Amino acid sequence: MKSDVGFDFFNRKIQNQHLLSDINVSKDGLYAAFTVKSPIKSSNETETNVWLSFKKSMPAPLSRLSENHSISLPRWSPSGDQLAVAMQGHVSSGYTSIGIYSAPLFNFKEIATIPGSIEDLFWMPENLSILALVAETGSDSVVTSGSQRSASLEDIDLPVTTRIDSGKRHLCEINFDSKEPYFFGPKQGTIWEFENFDENSIAAIWSNDVTESGWYDSSVVFVDRHSGDIKTFYKPSWQISSITKNPLKNQIALVEGWASDRGTVCGEIKVIEIASGEVLTIKSFGVDVSKVRWRSRDSVWFTGWQNLSGAWGWVKIDGEVGELHLDDLQASSTNFQSSPENTVLDQAIWSISAPREFESPEIIVGASGSKLTQWKRISKFGLENQEKVPNFKTDLLRWSSSDGRKIEGLLVYDPNSRTQLSPLVIYIHGGPASLWTYSLRPEVLLLLSEGYAVLLPNPRGSVGRGQEFARANLGDASGAEVADIILGIAECAKYIAIDESKVSVVGGSYGGYLAACAATMTDQIRCAVVMYGHPNLLSARFGSNNPAFYDKLMKGAPTLANSHEYLMRSPLMRVSSSSAPTLILHGKEDRCCPVSQAEEFYRALIDKGVSSELIIFPGEGHGLHGSLAKSECWVQILSWLDKHSDTVNV
Structure with missing residues (x-):
């Protein structure tokens, strides 16, 4: 690792990374309460408390x-x-x-x-x-x-019985x-x-x-x-969430769409008439909706994603859009209130920001009823000192995949070095029904400070571009979605000078699966990092706590007749002596992608003589949430990338 400044800033960010959620506003609008989960410094633990703002003032715990x-x-x-x-x-x-x-x-x-x-x-x-x-x-x-099993202190050393x-x-x-x-x-x-x-x-x-x-x-x-x-x-035909009752009519609204994980549903708004059982789908208006609440007798508030931006507004149940705003906010966090008297006035909208400049999310307040929302920052959880952020530029890239489908992604790089050969890291998001947005994670800044350019692709299966796009990889895991990602390399070369022989890939969860696919099924990857992935689809289907995810991803549960399809699409079975050197990182208590997935993949790699390391984090679940675990994870990732990419810090 070459940049102490970059890593120092990264550590300060994750040690000060507050998770804000659960905004709840009193009926008179005077008080807003929300939950703040904060890391305890020099440990992997967190503390959680409720904070309160009165009349949109600076909140206090x-x-x-x-x-x-x-x-x-x-x-x-x-x-x-x-x-x-x-x-x-x-x-x-x-x-x-x-x-x-x-x-x-x-x-x-x-x-x-x-x-x-x-x-x-x-x-x-x-x-x-x-x-x-x-x-x-x-x-x-x-x-x-973290997808971890809960246990009481008294039972922690006792046998676990599952019924x-x-x-x-x-x-x-x-x-x-x-x-x-x-x-x-x-x-x-x-x-x-x-x-x-x-x-x-x-x-x-x-x-x-x-x-x-x-x-x-x-x-x-x-x-x-x-x-x-x-x-x-x-x-329903798909996954559902955000159930809400119309206070003025005998109706229920909810969101329905393909979702890879509980808590992440994006899709269409459904309205159910209780008396008749009729189900109305509000016609698409270009937003993958993640949350819905009743606004009036015949309209609902919504939040969601449109392309790479957070979206919010309201729509009538006949499909007429009243407001549609694209803002840098966390789509599922916005607080709305209904109008019991069906007299809708412009109201304060509370949300959580998703800033672009590597700043921390904050509680923000805006208002409905205007074409351009002026957001006011209420909280101040971020770092005081931001002057050490390196210079960077973010470009939106669009390219054609192998079947002509248009793919989007973000290229983040140092504009002062665009004519110098830069090693490229492709960072793949999880899900797959998720997305990268302009709100960049601290580890992207860390990679920039080490001299890397970073491609953040949104391959088919990502949300923000409608349900057809989000479902386009179902039944084709490891297929066209891998081509979507790899073909982004050539598009990057149109913007900056990259060394195409020094392209690395990093991914977590489903992104870890795709990183493993790129390492074993293509010849364009110099090295790979697989974080808490599932490289063996067949054993993951039976060993995880969510086998239904794999059944839907593969369009059918495995049987003796079709189990070969699961295996053919598993990077574990595609390992060869020419596979890319791979670092594997995993939480020991992960129930979503069990640690056995990491152990199996490591065995497959070393059996073929491929350079590989396996690092398991005790006490961690899916995603490595502890600040010390995150820090050590990225120390190891940078060491691995530097070892195999021969970077020159610029």
Whole structure:
């Protein structure tokens, strides 16, 4: 590694990388609460607290009740004078508490302690009770949080028993009079999301299979609040999320589309008429929608992606677009409110920024009703000192793939060195139903500081360009999507001088799979880095916690008759003595892509005499979330790239 300045800045960024989420605004609009997850310096641990802004002022954290608890999921009461939160022990005890702050928000009382982990809270009308979505001990966290199995401290050294109903999620109501949690359902299966429908039932996204795999085949159901019985109302063709009830009509809206992971659905808006069961698809308006909320009787707010930009606005259910804005924001984070009286006024829009200049995400406030939104930054979580950011330029590239399909990507480079030969790193995103945007990650800056140019391709399978494009790689894993990426090299050469003999590829998760494909199925890669990937599709399908993902990716579950198709598209089976030298990095506790995937690929490489190293991070799940793990990961990556690319720092 040649640039201490670049790595110092990278370390400072990840040590100061706050994860902002769960913006919740009080009914009168005076208060906004949100969750902040922050790294604890010099450790792999994090701490979580709720922060509060009054009248769009600089936010401050709520007073911590205990240093041993993480506080999250802020939810304002319908009256707007109480704030409910969930409190989880740093070292899980297998229980979560619910507490309420009452106006003026320094009065606090704990109302219940519940076995399991609370994933959502919802105030019932009249401020008399709260609904909680509770995941039992033994459930897996969502992939964006590491995809790790939860375990209580008392059980951590005991044998783990898995049964067909292990780790289910169910609904619990806490009445303020009795304060006793009442678990009412579902009788079978698991709840992934919910919305109160009426005094007798809950509308929910539900699957009979309680594992992460079950989510891929979820349905919309009504759960009886008294008996826990399930009534299926809508069985979608694809994955669903963001269920929301129209407060003025007997309708439900949601997002439906192909999604590779829970929590990342992008697609079309569906409106379900409860009385008739009719399902209306709002005609496409150029946005892969990720979140929807009712705005008025006949219109909905939305956020999502259009090409490489975050998009938000509102659309009538007949398809007429009222507002469509393209802004640098995190698409699923925006907070909207409905108008109960169907009189829609311009309102404040709270969101989280996705800045382009390697700055940290911040809480921002804008307003609907204007052609150009003027965003005001409310928070200041980023670093004070940004002067050490190297000079860089980002160009949007477009090129034709092997079948003529147009592919887009971003080329990030030092404009002062565009005429000098630069080693190129292709950095492939995961998913595959994800995307690169203009909001660049800190590791891209690190690569720039080391003298690399970086290509961020969005091959077929990425979101932001409609569902046909997002589904274009289904049934063709390792096929045209690899050509999409490799053909981007020649396009880069039109913008900067690159040494095409020194092209490296880096990828994580599905991007790790594609990096392994490039290393074993093409001859244009000098070296590769595979982070928490799944290079053996057949064993990954049976060893992961989400086999349904592979069934949908491959358009069918493996059988004796078709298992060869899984193997032919597995880079593990394509390793030869001419495969590119490969560094493999993986979290030991990863349930989405088990660590055995890394071990299998390493064995296949060394069996063929290919230079390879395997690094396993204890305690880490999918994505290597700890700041120390991230730092060490990129130390090893840079060392590997430098070793095989002979870079010259410029």
